Amino acid sequence: MKIEKMSFEESITKLEEIVKELEDENISLEESMKKFEMGIKLSSNCLKRLNEAEGKIEELTRSEDGKLVTRELDLEKENK
């Protein structure tokens, strides 16, 4: 499976697996280089994902014609 298509959970799980596999002394050099490369990729991909979210608060309502619409919501202003 391509790293880019893995969910965050899958990536984290895979990364943990790689750490465990690398801890095994019997792993071959070739294999460990492969794992290392994948681990670094997974880690940076996860970090990227952590910063991907947009960071906003929206309210979901239905417009008059029944369509779902969102609008930015400022709770401080709402309460005033």
Add this chain to the structure above:
Amino acid sequence: MEDNKTLKSKIYTVSELNLEIRKNLESSYSDIWLEGEVSNFYFHDKKHMYFDLKDENSKIRVVMFHSNNKNLLFNIKEGLHILINGYVSVYEKRGEYQIVALDARPVGKGSLILAFEQLKEKLEKKGYFDRIHKKNIPILPNKIGIATSVGGAVIRDIISVLERRFKNFHLIIRDVNVQGITSSDEICKAIDDLCQYGVDVIILARGGGSLEDLWAFNTEKLAEKIFDCPVPLISAVGHETDYTISDFVADKRAATPSVAGEVVILNKTEAVENLKEASKKIKNLVKSKMAILKKEFNFLTSRRIFIKPETILNKFNQAAGELCIKLIGNMKRLIRARGKILSDYRQLIDEKNIFKRIYIYRMAIKNMDIRIISDIKNYLTLKKSRLKLILENLQGKNPVAILQRGFAIIYKEKEDKNIKSIDEVKINQKVRIMLTDGILNAKIFKKIYKKLEIGFKNEN
């Protein structure tokens, strides 16, 4: 003092009086309904229930025997407002009157509890709470959906928790009434809308309150909506001690709305830290692996064979040389041995004088041939002369030869049989006389009987 006997009224014994009172009470209050609050509740051996029912000013003893309370759908508890049905009786041993309850029902809040428990039992039986149906809550949802009241404090609590944990979270709020007659339907609709809009997780949130306040989260309709919801759902209703049906059906229960903020998304700082830690760890692991391998490499390369590889070749060279010498020696010996066998055979052939013997045999065979041929010649000559003799003999018996010597054969006119006696023909009978060169037709005109001499000399 008056003598007892002078009294006109009847004197009762205590037992008699208690019995009579009991009978009176039981007939006067044989089927009554009584409402009140439960106090001094005592469940003896989980069988018979003893408690008081009270109002502001007064109270009365109640007993509910096992046979009557075993089928109750709710538990009678301290402080519960209930309605009971039964009759008034007397506990004669103590002279105390009490109500024997045959049935009990909750009043007000109590009926909600009853309904709650009934629904809970029903859904539990249907498997709505089974672990197998629980979906995993994503640890990093892109969009967090939440159905709650925008006006309440709850949403602020959640947002502040989220801000602490994951600054750039994306929250989609669906404003609903979390209390009141319509609230349950509104929440159901909100779940549909959030699913349709597309969120990764849904939180149902409401602050604490009485059972009535939280009732929107205890309806069967909402339970079914949550159960069928394709998106992982967290129920965060009330305080830690409050339980709602939605808590049981949801994929996860958050004890409070703030807790929901914690379980709905990972802590970013921690996550980043963990990821950095992980990549550092794998780097170090590979580094140390390399170090170990390098050490091994150095150790191996420092060995003589790598420093002076020709030594190993020398060794092989020597071995090869030795093998060559051995091989040549062996070959020589072999050739010698074979040569000896060959010369032995040659000698044997000479000794037996084979060629001379072959000549002798050949001559013998030639002689034999000559003899056989002369034998066959002699045999054939003999046979030939005998054959000639036979042929000459045969010649004399040939009728043609006889005719050639002047004899004739006589046939009757129309028969092929020859005539051997004159008796066979009559006078004037026609006959045929056959000679070598033709046939004479003749007629017999005379017969003369005369016998030929026996021992007629044959010329041959």
